[in-house]
Amino acid sequence: xxxxHILFWCLSALALFAAIMVLVSKNPVHSxxxxxxxxxxxxxxxxxxxxxxxxxxxxxxYAGAIxxxxxxxxxxxxxxxxxxxxxxxxxxxxxxxxGGLLLTMLVSAxxxxxxxxxxxxxxxxxxxxxxxxLGKTLFTDYAVPFEISSVLFLSAMVGAVVIGKKD
Amino acid sequence: xxxxxxxxxxxxxxxxxxxxxxxxxxxxxIFMCIELMLNAVNLLLVAFSKMPFAxxxxxxxxxxxxxxxxxxxxxxxxxxxxxxxxxxIVMMYRNVHSIDVNFLNRLKN
Numbered sequence: 001x002x003x004x005h006i007l008f009w010c011l012s013a014l015a016l017f018a019a020i021m022v023l024v025s026k027n028p029v030h031s032x033x034x035x036x037x038x039x040x041x042x043x044x045x046x047x048x049x050x051x052x053x054x055x056x057x058x059x060x061x062y063a064g065a066i067x068x069x070x071x072x073x074x075x076x077x078x079x080x081x082x083x084x085x086x087x088x089x090x091x092x093x094x095x096x097x098x099g100g101l102l103l104t105m106l107v108s109a110x111x112x113x114x115x116x117x118x119x120x121x122x123x124x125x126x127x128x129x130x131x132x133x134l135g136k137t138l139f140t141d142y143a144v145p146f147e148i149s150s151v152l153f154l155s156a157m158v159g160a161v162v163i164g165k166k167d
Numbered sequence: 168x169x170x171x172x173x174x175x176x177x178x179x180x181x182x183x184x185x186x187x188x189x190x191x192x193x194x195x196x197i198f199m200c201i202e203l204m205l206n207a208v209n210l211l212l213v214a215f216s217k218m219p220f221a222x223x224x225x226x227x228x229x230x231x232x233x234x235x236x237x238x239x240x241x242x243x244x245x246x247x248x249x250x251x252x253x254x255x256i257v258m259m260y261r262n263v264h265s266i267d268v269n270f271l272n273r274l275k276n
Contacts, residue, residue, distance in 0.1 A: 008168055012176050019180055019203060023187045028195055035199050038180075042206050051213050054238055058209075061242050066202065066249050073253050074195060077260050092190045099186030106178040110171060119170045121217045128216065128231045134239070137232045149243045156247035160254040166261075 004123050007048060015041035028074045032067055039063040049121065051129030173214035180207035194256050194266040198249075205245050209238045 018037035025031045039062045046055035110116070127133060138146060180203060187200035216234030260266050 005168070008172075012172075015176070016179060016183075019183045022196075022199060022203065023183065023191065028193060031196055031199060035203065038203065039206065042210050045210055046213055049213055049217050051216070051235055054209075054213060054235055057239065057242060058206075061246055062202070062206070066246060069249060069253055070195065070199065073257060076257065077266065088192075095186050095189030098189055099182045102185055103178055103182035106182070107175055110174040110178065116170050116174075119218050121168050121170050121173055121214045122219060123168055123217075126217060126231075129213075129235055133232055134235055138236055138239070141233075142236055145240060149240060152244070152247050156250050160250045163251065163254040163258055 004048065007044070008123075011041045011044040011048070015045075029071065032070050032074065035070075036063050036067050039067070046129075048123050049129070050124055050126055053129055053131045053134050170214060170218055173211060177207045177211035177214070180204075180210070192267050192269055194259070194268050194271065197268065198252055198256070202245065202249070205241060209241055212238050212241075 015038050018034045018041065021034040022031045022038065025034060039058060043055045043058045043063075046052070046058060184200040184204035184207065187203070188197050191197055191200070212234050216231035218231075256266060259271060263270060265271075
């Protein structure tokens with residue numbers, strides 16, 4: 001059991017604990033902060049898998065930009081004191097049972113597959129996650145989707161301004 | 168690290184997201200649970216991209232780059248989605264003064 005495995009289990013436990021805390025937190029600001037912890041743990045997983053570009057992009061885009069946007073919106077609405085207004089425990093039980101059933105189905109399907117039983121994900125080796133290789137592929141094979149995504153961003157920006165504008 | 172561990176971890180994260188989207192009534196929390204599900208899928212894609220490609224006859228050294236670029240595009244789409252979605256939630260809050268989805272079950276009025 002070397003340091004890589006210890007890091008894997010620590011990051012997994014941290015991600016799962018923080019993801020559960022996102023759900024059970026009453027205060028939405030606490031939920032956002034716990035979700036940032038989840039993103040940091042997932043970035044740690046990316047670094048373990050040697051996908052360094054994605055790790056940094058995950059931190060910058062998700063933990064940096066998107067979560068700050070969430071925090072701004074929550075503080076704009078001043079929702080701090082508000083808990084869930086309706087305590088409908090029946091819906092909660094049904095939701096938890098549904099999620100548990102989905103989890104059981106996914107895990108049992110993955111466990112029973114013989115194709116991937118002996119496959120491993122190589123940690124700490126390989127250079128496909130480095131920015132040089134990703135950039136080469138992005139600007140040769142995926143140049144058209146890259147440009148289309150820029151158009152998507154433009155339309156999203158225009159849409160956000162049009163929706164959020166006071167009229 | 169066996170790929171089964173990553174599949175299990177990503178499945179648990181995804182199902183936590185599904186459970187949150189079904190149980191919570193706050194629209195912003197539901198939105199955050201959707202982000203959680205997207206991240207679970209991203210983690211699984213990156214883990215699959217690092218699997219050895221021994222079965223493919225013409226696998227090159229750059230095999231697996233596609234999966235990581237797919238994750239990159241998922242992040243791009245998620246960023247655009249969040250900007251529009253939060254604008255919609257802010258507009259709803261301005262009209263209804265609540266983001267409880269029980270009160271938002273009609274699009275009209």
